[in-house]
Amino acid sequence: MRRLTLPEHQARAFSPIARPIADALATTGAVKVSADLEGRTILKASSYVGVLRCGEVELRVTPKIGIHRLLWLLGHAHDPSGWRDDDIVGLATVDDLVTAVAVSFHTATRRALTHGVLQGYRTVEEALPLLRGRLREADQLRHRLGLVVPLEVRYDDYTVDIPENRILLTAARRMLRVPGLPLATHAGLRQLLTTLADVTPLVAGDKPPDTPTTRLTRHYQPALRLARIILSGRSIDQPSGSTAASGFLFDLNKAFEDWLTITLRRALEPYGGRLRDQYPSHLDMMRQLRIRPDLVWERRAQPAAVLDAKYKRVKDADRPHADLYQMLAYCTALGLPEGHLVYASGDAPSSHTVVEVGTRLRTWVLDLARPTEHILDQVNRIANAVAAAIV
Structure with a gap:
């Protein structure tokens, strides 16, 4: 068995992997497969971590x-x-x-x-030759009209x-x-x-x-x-050509988003309103350009704040412009003066005000290596800032 290790969101070159096996790995969506000029196989990991086995290759994608x-x-x-x-x-x-x-x-x-x-007790509904529990009279008349047996019954079974x-x-x-x-x-x-x-x-x-x-x-x-x-998690058990792929994966993008949703929802409870995930909306007046922000906090049934979870590292020297443009689109479509990007790691938080329109784009950086109490306190600070701009 050939065992390979690849960190999440990184690429590595390996000695050539047979084409059927490489295709099977790519089919899972966990990695992208290419080749370099020296004939080596390049595997680039996505946000999935876990283990895959294809033919004689076992690939483990490890979290950061x-x-x-x-x-x-x-x-x-x-x-x-x-x-x-x-x-x-x-x-x-x-x-x-x-x-x-x-x-x-x-x-x-x-x-x-x-x-x-x-x-424990489980409620069972079925047809029996003898009465057990209670007779479901409506079902008996509907399905067994004119018949004495079987009887449509409902009973509690200790199982x-x-x-x-x-x-x-x-x-x-x-x-x-x-x-x-x-x-x-x-x-x-x-x-x-x-x-x-x-x-x-x-x-x-x-x-x-x-x-x-x-x-x-x-x-x-x-x-x-x-x-x-x-x-x-996601079980992998699928054929791909002549080589079967099997394994188990976790999507850390979704895991981080789910965690942030639950944690922010609890942090915003004292301020009322409702935090909705995967909020459906449109960017244009004709409602043809769909958008779906990760999180929208509603007050009085209207959007009051928008947030996006980003399981990636943000650097001062290389701010993710695409993320900022995306957040600007969300703010514009929802009519909000401020948007929040929450990153899993990186340098210090920042704030940018867009010229002409004045929309404020704030980036927050969590340090997931710190003690859990510190992480939860960071989320509470984000919630306080979100509410302070509205209340």
């Missing part, structure tokens, strides 16, 4: 920020009030994100199932096939598709499938059901938080 911080970012986006740093365990010898998630998830599920598989176990099972099945997992983790996940053999996996593409924390489910929550991270 630390694994613990990135897992916190992913977890906080799904459950800001419930996520805990000690959900991330057993990572002393782990050096990539997907393996870190798999190892932590295996450890958490093993702890959750120490005292057995959680059971292991409940949302919590369905989430764990589906996450385990996804992780087992990841190549190169530690043997102990892979074996543990296979055992989990056996333990949850009577559980139905979630339908592919469906949003995982809500699982409120109760006295009976509290011990399941660390495993469920990690399972939701897994289900937010």
Whole structure:
């Protein structure tokens, strides 16, 4: 097996990779493939990080920020009030994100199932030869008019096939598709499938059901938080010509945007209004040029502020003009005097006022390497500045 490593958003030259394998890698969208004048294969990573296996090539795209911080970012986006740093365990010898998630998830599920598989009541509607629970009279008349049996009934069944176990099972099945997992983790996940053999996996593409924390489910929550991270990722299991591509990827652009949305929404709660994500609008009067800002804060059902999340580094010497032009278009279309660009890293924040129109474009820079309290305080400062310009 030929193992390659590539940092996110960077390009590297490798000794030639066979064309079918290179095409399979490109098909996943995780990398762009080209060749240089010396015949080497150039792989350029996008915002996806994770692991891919195509033929004899295993490619790991690594994140720029630390694994613990990135897992916190992913977890906080799904459950800001419930996520805990000690959900991330057993990572002393782990050096990539997907393996870190798999190892932590295996450890958490093993702890959750120490005292057995959680059971609960599930409402079942089906046709039976004997009455069980309550008769669904309307359905009986509609579907069984004139028939004595079968009976359309509804009853509560005490079972292991409940949302919590369905989430764990589906996450385990996804992780087992990841190549190169530690043997102990892979074996543990296979055992989990056996333990949850009577559980139905979630339908592919469906949003995982809500699982409120109760006295009976509290011990399941660390495993469920990690399972939701897994289900937010993208499984790769597709044929490409004669070479199949498989693996697991996280889109860090989306992860950063989701985290910023949840965190800003909480920070803006004291000021009222509503923070909407992927706000649909148009740039022109004929409504032909669509725009979709990442975040728009509404007050009295009208846009009051616009923000865009940028998972990239911003430098004083090379301000991203394209981002500024994009934000200017958003402000113009929404009739706002100020717009905010929030970057994941870089140099100091800045502010630019556009000549003639006076629109103010502000850039904010987060330092994701700092302690979590500092990061959340940075977001609170952004929220305060956004609200101060309106209130």
